[in-house]
Amino acid sequence: MGEKVGFIGLGIMGSGMAHNLLKAGFDLAVWNRTASKMEPLVEAGAKAAQSPAELADRCDITVICVSDTPDVEAVLLGEQGVIQGIGSGDLVVDCSTISPIRTQALASTLAEKGAHMLDAPVSGGSEGAAQGTLSIMVGGDEEQVSRAMPVLEAMGKSITHVGGNGAGQMVKLVNQILVVNGMLALGEAFLFAQAGGLDLEKTLQAVEGGAAGSWALSYRGPQIIERDWRPGFMIDLQQKDLRLVLEAADEFGVPVLGCSTSFHLYRTLQSRGMGGEGNHALIKALEFLSDIRVGSEG
Numbered sequence: 012m013g014e015k016v017g018f019i020g021l022g023i024m025g026s027g028m029a030h031n032l033l034k035a036g037f038d039l040a041v042w043n044r045t046a047s048k049m050e051p052l053v054e055a056g057a058k059a060a061q062s063p064a065e066l067a068d069r070c071d072i073t074v075i076c077v078s079d080t081p082d083v084e085a086v087l088l089g090e091q092g093v094i095q096g097i098g099s100g101d102l103v104v105d106c107s108t109i110s111p112i113r114t115q116a117l118a119s120t121l122a123e124k125g126a127h128m129l130d131a132p133v134s135g136g137s138e139g140a141a142q143g144t145l146s147i148m149v150g151g152d153e154e155q156v157s158r159a160m161p162v163l164e165a166m167g168k169s170i171t172h173v174g175g176n177g178a179g180q181m182v183k184l185v186n187q188i189l190v191v192n193g194m195l196a197l198g199e200a201f202l203f204a205q206a207g208g209l210d211l212e213k214t215l216q217a218v219e220g221g222a223a224g225s226w227a228l229s230y231r232g233p234q235i236i237e238r239d240w241r242p243g244f245m246i247d248l249q250q251k252d253l254r255l256v257l258e259a260a261d262e263f264g265v266p267v268l269g270c271s272t273s274f275h276l277y278r279t280l281q282s283r284g285m286g287g288e289g290n291h292a293l294i295k296a297l298e299f300l301s302d303i304r305v306g307s308e309g
């Protein structure tokens with residue numbers, strides 16, 4: 012394959028995505044702030060870079076998947092940032108979920124160096140990242156989207172070019188409105204089922220294949236029943252996305268009642284030290300309100 016690819020941010024999502032780039036045959040460089048997380052990738056054939064700048068210097072296409080807007084800014088514009096090593100004509104593909112407005116500013120900063128940027132946030136959870144079945148919503152120039160397509164196709168199954176720089180991040184916020192309201196619905200439904208004395212597994216089985224079926228129900232429903240709160244997607248990161256939704260909705264004058272309710276429910280879990288648990292743990296906030304407990308341990 013012609014273009015050299017680098018990957019920055021080997022967390023829950025990035026590690027699976029980077030492995031899939033290797034499997035697709037890309038000559039891959041990796042960098043992660045916590046160096047030990049690079050080891051499994053290096054064992055699988057990737058080359059470790061010393062800094063984002065060195066990685067960008069070696070690569071034509073740099074993929075980023077880190078936590079929040081300031082983190083993308085740090086790896087791109089910091090002292091050892093991508094911008095120090097990037098060449099004219101190179102491409103940055105940002106798969107993190109961050110501010111649409113600041114994404115546009117970052118694209119302009121890179122353009123001053125003759126480099127291109129696509130925002131390409133993803134959906135599909137840790138499972139989708141590991142299996143290469145993510146949905147990817149892409150903002151940026153058509154030509155760069157075509158160029159990035161082999162990279163995106165190695166990580167995702169549904170890739171949609173939705174508009175210019177920042178549009179991918181806007182669509183991701185739409186995605187998050189749907190995800191969060193789904194988690195709230197899951198919480199209410201399982202609590203209701205528990206209080207009504209139903210067998211939760213049978214209830215899940217009965218509703219999963221009908222009009223109420225969803226990714227969240229099939230993947231996170233069983234986790235709720237087993238009280239397995241390990242994160243596919245951490246509450247702390249979910250809150251970051253909700254903040255972006257609430258800010259934009261305020262600007263647009265759009266009511267987002269489910270999102271604001273969920274934001275405050277998640278906040279109560281964060282203040283009880285549960286910010287590192289998965290976003291399906293939203294049901295625990297409803298348990299505290301009702302004094303009803305769902306499912307059983309292990």
Ligand code: NAP
Nearest residue numbers: 020021022023024044045077078082107108136137243244
């Ligand atoms: P994660 O497991 O917490 O990983 C975060 C990654 O970002 C780690 O590699 C971390 O490095 C790195 N990082 C954070 N701040 C950094 C900084 N200032 N400088 C350098 N590296 C930094 O999170 P994740 O679940 O993979 O999520 C990553 C992104 O994907 C987020 O924007 C999230 O919203 C989005 N996303 C997640 C999911 C999901 O289901 N998990 C789904 C769709 C989208 P260290 O290892 O050194 O901490």
